[in-house]
Amino acid sequence: MRTADAPPPARSARTLPLRAGGEQERGAGIGFTLLALDGAARRGRLTTAHGSVETPAFMPVGTQATVKAMTPAAVAATGAEIVLANAYHLMLRPGPERIAAIGGIHKFMNWPGALLTDSGGFQVMSLAELRQVTENGVVFKSHLDGSRHELTPERSMAVQEKLGVDIAMALDECVRYPASPEDTRRAMRLTIAWAERARAAFPLLPGRGLFGIVQGGVDRNLRTECARALAAIPFDGFALGGLAVGEGHELMIQVVAHTTPLLPAEKPRYLMGVGKPEDIVAAVAAGIDMFDCVLPTRSGRTHQAFTRQGEINVRNARHADDPRPLDPDCACPTCQGHSRAYLHHLAKSEEMLGAMLLTWHNVHYYQELMRGLREAIVAGKLDDFRAAFAERRAQGDIPPLN
């Protein structure tokens, strides 16, 4: 567990580990070391300006520079080594200059670990009004106050650089699902052009990296074209974007399994916005190293808890008198100290502590899932892990007490 008392991370290029990729001479970027393989699944380690990250890794989402309802110390206590924030939101409020003046996003939010920001492409698509996409970039109105903004690949890089993130994402164009083949192809090719501009604009700094984002919808040919084009650009890692947008688990995993072999094996791979525990397990088996999703945190604010035996809603009356924890096998503070009956009471009473305790439990559950996956890969037993995981999830919640 990280604490605020940890020594400052090494900033000298010489102290960085050798990168698995071919750009060690540059002395810049993040490190990635593959430690073990099990089929297509990979066990690795990222090295950033703010510590290392064991992969496969799940990044809790801290959109507005806070993982909702959790203190940074609680996030670290779950085992999370990297969190995600959103350049779109922070660009609009409080503004990257303000965060830079405070000393960067790590100091701003008191998070000493690694941090990745999304570029804003997805948020412009999903949140902003009146967006206009041109070759140059995207013009949109803020969802906060209607003010007009322009986001270009270069502006997105400048914002993320000012924030001082460990991993920046290239600006991409996301299309809604379903989209026509023409729209999907056009957006994918624009994403490639923007990726080249992003790489040129983002500085080479030790411990700081830039990922490109593969688009192309659910069309394998478009995914192939995009992955090959991006693989030729010296990114520090590659993300799969435009998935988990409504296409369903099977199709998503098919696209993932199709795309990962097209990406450089020595670079980390990040499946954006995914997902349910089942999605993560299948995507790890298909060669993904990094994930983010609002599910554990958002569910925590809607009374939903993840357990090894499936999801439960603590508002359900069956929990009102249940003295047992959410998950008898869970070591999180919520399960160690609080009964379902108490969590039910907090939910019915709309007390903030209910959201706090459920969020902590859910993020802990996700980190525990990732620990299990990492151990299984090292042991060469990912298939066994997947079978046991699926069997237990299918059991459903523990039976009620009489």
Place this chain on the structure above:
Amino acid sequence: MRTADAPPPARSARTLPLRAGGEQERGAGIGFTLLALDGAARRGRLTTAHGSVETPAFMPVGTQATVKAMTPAAVAATGAEIVLANAYHLMLRPGPERIAAIGGIHKFMNWPGALLTDSGGFQVMSLAELRQVTENGVVFKSHLDGSRHELTPERSMAVQEKLGVDIAMALDECVRYPASPEDTRRAMRLTIAWAERARAAFPLLPGRGLFGIVQGGVDRNLRTECARALAAIPFDGFALGGLAVGEGHELMIQVVAHTTPLLPAEKPRYLMGVGKPEDIVAAVAAGIDMFDCVLPTRSGRTHQAFTRQGEINVRNARHADDPRPLDPDCACPTCQGHSRAYLHHLAKSEEMLGAMLLTWHNVHYYQELMRGLREAIVAGKLDDFRAAFAERRAQGDIPPLN
């Protein structure tokens, strides 16, 4: 700081310290030891079934069995040794039987320290609809669902006993302020009659105590009559109720200073629902040992922070770029890890972490204030403390940068 790992409290009457009062032979009730005096101010120690409490003490309010926006570990980390909950709320939801079945309120809310419940008298007055007061008790409709309930002195004792609290409060009748002399007198005399019934109904248990509540509005003669009548009943402590309801600081302190000498010196005195830092300091000087108030927690949810130099609202634009903590002299985790600029951002973004961090800071501020008062009494320097406290509070917030 208490932790959940602390050994279970001693339950045997023999292991309880001798009580300052005259009922040691009973082997029941809570202990209270006077350690030092400074004028009318008292430095003492309560001994309960769930640990000791250094006085003067401030009890954070956990109305619904949760100190809003704080984990029990965070509450304990501020130095709080006793919290307050409300029998009225818990009687209506989740019900005392449910809490008893879980193992009592301490286990229910995972709070290992001492706990006091208000009897419900004040809440029936302020929250319930269609209340009807008779000699027997009060009939009212629940503010939650309109269901009809009756609260008698005996029922209130049964509820608090089922909850398993360390300190129960006798049922009183509160009148609104201002009230006519006739209404105030009638309610005060009913409160005395109910106090006798409460004492008869509440069991004698080691480490568990019952306090009577002095009523009588701002009429000194009525306060005298009530205090003398209650002092003749073997309570474990005495509260002053019906204050901080609109009468103002000066009048409140006058009534307090008038009443405390009428109460047994060897028993703890609790000023209910008080208050602002200035109120607490003045009331300690007038001989009060215990306080509770929603101010630190409620303020934390409305962007207000207490500092040694007065209150501030972090939503104010002057904090947007301020890298300094709320209070440069504060050792709480909020001030140790987070700038005003970040707290301002959380407030503007309506992020839950803002309420969490401000509440933690405010409860820490109140506990620090009580530590200062306790040390000043022991040193015989309460007057100096009061002067320095008033001077610094009058300074106002630290000047803006630039």
